[in-house]
Amino acid sequence: MKAAAGKVAQLLVVMFLVSLGTFSLTSLMPGDPAVAILGDNQSPEAYAELRDKLGLNEPLVERYFTWLGHVFQGDLGTSMVPPNEDVTSLIGSAFAVSIELAVLALVVALVVSIPLAMISARRPDGLLDRAASATTFGIMSVPSFVSGLVLIALLVNQLHLFPRVGWVGVTDGLGQNLYHAALPVITIALLEIPTFTRVLRGDLVRTLQEDFVLSARAKGMPAWRIMIFDAFRPSSYSLITVLGLSLAQLIGSTVIVETLFSLPGMGRLVVSSASQGNITVIQGAVLVIAACYVLINAGVDLMYSVIDPRIRRVGA
Amino acid sequence: MSRPLLHVRDLTTTFTTSRGEVVSVDRVSFDLERGQTLGIVGESGSGKSVLGRTVMGLTSAAPNATVTGSVLFDGVDIANPDKKTRAQYLGARIAMIFQDPLSSLNPVKLIGVHITETLRRHDKSLSRQEARRRAIELLDTVRIPDPARRFGQYPHELSGGMRQRVGIAIALACRPQLLIADEPTTALDVTVQKHVLDLLGMLCEEQGMAMLLVSHDLGVVAGRSDKVAVMYAGRIQEEAVSSDFFRHQRHPYSQALLDAKPHLENPARAELVSIPGRPPDPAHRFPGCRFAPRCRFVQGRCREEEPSLESGGIPSHGAACFYPLDAVRSTQEVSI
Secondary structure, three states, rough: HHHHHHHEEEEEEEHHHHHHHHHHHHOOOOOOOOHHHHOOOOOEEEEEEEHHHOOOOOOOHHHHHHHHHHHOOOOOEOOOOOEEEOOHHHHHHHHHHHHHHHHHHHHHHHHHHHHHHHHHHHHHOOHHHHHEEEHHHHOOOOOOOHHHHHHHHHHHHHOOOOOOOOOOOHHHHHHHHHHHHHHHHHHHHHHHHHHHHHHHHHHHHHEEEEEHHHHHHOOOHHHHHHHHHHHHHHOOOHHHHHHHHHHHHHHHOOOOHHHOOOOOOOHHHHHHHHOOOOHHHHHHHHHHHHHHHHHHHHHHHHHHHHHHHHHHHHHH | OOOOOOOEEEEEEEEEOOOOEEEEEEEEEEEEOOOOEEEEEEOOOOOHHHHHHHHHHHHHHHHOOOEEEEEEEOOOEOOOHHEEEEHHHOOOOOOEEEOOOOOOOOOOOOOOHHHHHHHHHHOOOHHHHHHHHHHHHHHHHHOOOOOOHHHOHHHHOOOOHHHHHHHHHHOOOOOEEEEEEOOOOOOHHHHHHHHHHHHHHHHHHHOEEEEEEEEEEEHHHOOOOOEEEEEEOOOOEEEEEHHHHHHHOOOOOHHHHOOOOOOOOOOOOOOOOOOOOOOOOOOOOOOOOOHHOOOOOOOOOHHOOOOOHHHHOOOEEOOOOOOOHHHHHHHHHHHH
């Protein structure tokens, strides 16, 4: 319990620092929000009036705490660009798209990588291992805008399996949602598969040299059983680390794939807001992404102790 | 004459490494009767552990290992077991205890699961509850206090001696006929060593189990085995009934090995006896007796011909030596 409380306190401190950083960073950004909103050809009075209205003339510290107070009430302010939407709902809908893409892509990547890594680790430097290694390195060197385009050319234009672009939310039917998500999910998964496979394969090969694997074999356990029930769990630490980092990263930075498939995700939201100088949206988005990093890292730490009983006591 | 439980003939294990062919076990032959214990003694690198693993059928799975010769277990050759034989014999009729009880237990698996998975693997009809009950019973058999609580603990929560007892419990799970104990007490404190060895001996007797006791320590083998085989550079150099062997050693290597044992009654700082030279590099074989370069009694023939266990002349006390120690004196006398 004490350990959990300490963890939560630690998370709160990190979040506070992140919010402070985000807020001051966007305040330091070049460009005047008033100009961004009203355009170039307005009178100085109009700019000044708007600046005053937006609270930009108040001291930075005061503005920060006002903003923070609103954040605690779930209010991230309103967009500075017409139609001046509510930032919370704007980010909410983009976040839903991004998190679904990221989670689905990671699931697909895991489903492919885990068996692939196991097959490779079974006989290191064997034929299958070399083939898998060559394939994963090949995939790794293809950027997503190329693999995405190839997938579109192949699966959409030739085979007509998937829709070309667009997004349908889960609320409009799970089937349609998954149908539209499939291609971008595969494109993102392709980015992750090589890393996952390489990382897990390496750890599996090392674990398989452990004495307890030999003793499992001495018990008459078949090779596949040893791989799944003896070797996999102690070999999954690096995979979980990479998985956590990937998840956090994918939430904010799949701009290329989002653009390619015209998806309303976080990446595109952040990029367009940045180019419009839409400070409130950027602040909110960065805060949400940072919160994801912090939470996911806490989740990864938690996973370690779930996997390894030896960490449970030590970490307390 | 009934056939022995384990009948090993010309067993050879070769590893293909970057340094060339390494013959770890070289034409080893021995018999082990039911319920008997054979102590296999040798320095590190003598091939004794590989021998244990090869008998267990564990080396043949390594991609760079070749196993030739035969290991007849109750009449069935298990030197190069197929999947079915392996599943049938390993863990069920032949079991193994490993040297390091910490690394041979899976750190993320409960103590109890180590045992129940073996039980359920070899008896598919066993229910979860029944397996659990049997596992706790086994933990009790190996004298682990509070077995029901230990069942739900992880390996790192147990002491070294307790872990090795768990190792024994796992090995005993399916009541094997043959137990291969590979340095079972090397990683343990001396006091714990004695407890574990006594326990092993008692269990072997109770369950009529045969045991291959592999150790670098003659003290471990003494008094706990019916027969002793001394290995050097992959070959058995001397093999005899324990009482005979410890009364007098016929192979110069065996005697040197016993002389190297430190004695408590020696004065403090007395220099320890060691065998001069080093064991030969297994990747570079040379003609003649393998011990010849380090032997005090080496003669011309020793460097040309390789002696076999029969060379010693006494079948019940085999020594791979042309001039076994009971004969050395007379040859020396002749040469004077």
